[in-house]
Amino acid sequence: MPIDQESIKGNHPEKTVISAALTGALTTRDQCEAIPYTPEEIAEDAAAAREKGAAIAHIHARTENGSPTFDTDVYQRISDEVRDRTDILINFSTGALHEPVETRLEYIREVQPDIAALNMGSMNYAKYSESRDDFVFDMVFENPFNEIREFLTTMRENGVKPELECFDTGHVGNIRPFVQNGELEAPIDFSLVMGVLGGIPPTVENLAHQVRQLPDDATWQVIGISRDQWQLVSAALAMGGNVRVGLEDNFYLPNGEMSTNPELVAKAAEMSRNVGREPATPDEAAEMMGIER
Amino acid sequence: MPIDQESIKGNHPEKTVISAALTGALTTRDQCEAIPYTPEEIAEDAAAAREKGAAIAHIHARTENGSPTFDTDVYQRISDEVRDRTDILINFSTGALHEPVETRLEYIREVQPDIAALNMGSMNYAKYSESRDDFVFDMVFENPFNEIREFLTTMRENGVKPELECFDTGHVGNIRPFVQNGELEAPIDFSLVMGVLGGIPPTVENLAHQVRQLPDDATWQVIGISRDQWQLVSAALAMGGNVRVGLEDNFYLPNGEMSTNPELVAKAAEMSRNVGREPATPDEAAEMMGIER
Amino acid sequence: MPIDQESIKGNHPEKTVISAALTGALTTRDQCEAIPYTPEEIAEDAAAAREKGAAIAHIHARTENGSPTFDTDVYQRISDEVRDRTDILINFSTGALHEPVETRLEYIREVQPDIAALNMGSMNYAKYSESRDDFVFDMVFENPFNEIREFLTTMRENGVKPELECFDTGHVGNIRPFVQNGELEAPIDFSLVMGVLGGIPPTVENLAHQVRQLPDDATWQVIGISRDQWQLVSAALAMGGNVRVGLEDNFYLPNGEMSTNPELVAKAAEMSRNVGREPATPDEAAEMMGIER
Amino acid sequence: MPIDQESIKGNHPEKTVISAALTGALTTRDQCEAIPYTPEEIAEDAAAAREKGAAIAHIHARTENGSPTFDTDVYQRISDEVRDRTDILINFSTGALHEPVETRLEYIREVQPDIAALNMGSMNYAKYSESRDDFVFDMVFENPFNEIREFLTTMRENGVKPELECFDTGHVGNIRPFVQNGELEAPIDFSLVMGVLGGIPPTVENLAHQVRQLPDDATWQVIGISRDQWQLVSAALAMGGNVRVGLEDNFYLPNGEMSTNPELVAKAAEMSRNVGREPATPDEAAEMMGIER
């Protein structure tokens, strides 16, 4: 029996949906050799992650040399290559710091992934270096309500499930207008992101607080940024939550070794089994999240 | 004996610091006749609020016809007029949606109020109308770390106490770099703002959560926007918190009557006495908050 | 609009059910002259409390000289005298430290009050004197599951609504077997008791925690023991909770003056209006709590 | 860096103190063959558990045929046998449902283990069978303040560190008189016990709540009863907490296989490493907990 009926919300008490965030947009092979760039590389990692227990592949497109791209063709090739290899659910990023909304809507509309991420509010997005007493970067991550609404509309019209990325308590609260007007309907899927300076601090206390804010029938996962990820994964698994791992969020295994996408997924699957929960298959994940395939 | 030792933090268990937010910048006399505009009107309200129990007057400057102004002369005249009439602590706003930082630093530097407000993070700042299914306004309230740092530096150099306005959990967490590098020292003063769409939803649960995030020796008040204010005031008083009321935040008494600054302060003082706490004098507030007069 | 949708549970957001705990069993007129002893005195106080805003009178029977009694005749006379005077809902205590269950069941069965209190768990029940470094009293308050079950059965068979008194987190959790087997059905009514050494410490944080444990459709009130009561009342009102006051729990107004039952109820009603909530009538309370009259 | 500075309290962020609860008093070899009975068997398991990562052995004495015993000679032999084999810290139970205090004080006084458990309050101690709709057992676990005080005094006089077992929120609050009078001094060690019907329900939310109640410099572990244990272990490790496992609390590995004390400790150690924390040695544990050896 699961211990935390309240926290489970709409998740499955005995199954964990593991997402693999394969690429991201901010890091390069100089930092971690195993980051996949091309559609083929991404698809290979997606298939390998699926073997290790992932049900969802969260993907940012890259050019051949690793720069971020929002090109519809690249996203289409990624989708095709992944679908050639595996039944994993495909989740595309829509976030960017300086890219117009229209650019980020087009590939959603054209390629129609199973799921697309949607940032639910604005915040500072920064990193502070104590040794240099300076901000390594310091940006305002802008996601006003009218943009959120455009994404929701496009996703709904194209049968794409929104994954609501919430970096703070207010971001969860920002669903209220869209619940009132019916643009968001149960089960709503949430990602509780922790570990970015500017957002909610990454503590178990805060994770439990975020989960309390969710509607009763929501599904949710934790996204922990940096090596603290494993502690958040451990807590989320105990609470009946789903989890995301992968090179976008953190390069390292708990023991400090730099790793690969399949290995990181394997570790998450092991930790899930340690609380008595098996990794969900893509079909099981789709059913929990209300995704028609 | 106070009931909530944990929540009291650095506040006084038997005294409540009441702030009167006299003017604000967003509303006009068309909406509420009693809003003071001129330095004399503001000073009169400050003195009357002091009589009713306020220890701090939080002030935005206005022109004669009520538009917001960041003019140093106007701020100077407000300061002079208030100091002619009463010993209330003077707190100047520094927030604005589209005004450069330098403009908002100048009057702090020149007029040197006892306290100045400082917004601790970015967020959506919006209002949704369910009947029209539309956003009445929808802005990104930008307060990146480098601007926060500039304000902190100017305030420290000019002997102005910063009042950290936190609209979300992450905003409280944003003190971390400044605590690490010593730019913020105990006792740190926090305003926990609730009731703006884009920030943390206004519940007692969330207020308790915000208080848990504060350092042990912090002082804190709640700022409730709109008529829900009275419920947040009631909860904060029970927790040993300080409170802010006034026409900037809410025009109405609990019974729904449109009111005035002194009446709103009188109601807060009455509610404070109902939990066994007397309003603090400006001198008592200064001592709690570490302000040298 | 109420601020705390989550905390309201099954309560009414704009109405507060005020209970008046008129007598209790542990204190005497030597300590507080206004405590009613006889059925007539109790009924007079019940009627006066109703005038000031109480919807429920919580009653322990006393002999002429003030000792506790469990005599069915006395309880019957109290019921008759109260019903002669007012429509207030009648709530009888069933708690006792050294009285057999059967004695406490008989007057419930015979007199059939609208509501009866039911202690949901065991705990230490103590008072510590710091000056003497000794326990003024130190008892084990025994309420094992089989006794709880007997009370539930008798109440159900006699159309008496149980009011579940919970002194700790586990006491709320103790409803689980009775929810599973159907002996407790929605809406379940909870009293969250705070302020007894041995039970949950009286903080707003802990009150919020207790409310989070309740089923969604529960009704609830706070019972604060001793003068801290007013702070708990203030917090509960802000959360949409119901409240209990009266000489059983606390003799004093917030300003420290010894008081009377009607005055204490009047203060609670004033505080309720200060958060925009009117006292509920007995009929309104009965409807909220699922009591057929 | 640990994620949860608040929750860590006095624990070590990079080391986990693992306790092995080797025997207990309520179960037998009919239920689980690997339960050690004799001093030699217990000492063998203690040494094996130490090899796998345990720093503390929590022990109840048993007779040759497995019945509980409070005999001082048996406790002395256990202590001698354990100390012959390993440097693990020795922790003796003092709890019992129907045994006089004096019996439970004697072996503490005579054998002087490093640590002794101390139950911090009274509660119902029950088990409910849904299929039979009946209570398998239903007792009042009595631990009044005067008994707690006797244990504290004896332990202090004999250099035995008390481990405060808290089954509910109020049990943590019950330290207040002893903190006020100086009978308990920092660092205080807490066991947060979850999973017994009558005590706090076993959820991560409730674990976080219990941790919030602790003094700043406290050390703490979670004790999860039954197979839900692994979820509580997973959460506690993420919060920087210490953990207890062993056949007293749960026979099974997360995959459902019946296990042994050393295997259960090995699983806890593996899970600890998965959040980046190494098992503490007995010496490291003693230093954290303020135990002089």
Ligand SMILES: [Zn+2]
């Ligand atoms: Zn991404």
Ligand SMILES: [Zn+2]
């Ligand atoms: Zn302002």
Ligand SMILES: [Zn+2]
């Ligand atoms: Zn009573």
Ligand SMILES: [Zn+2]
């Ligand atoms: Zn034990």
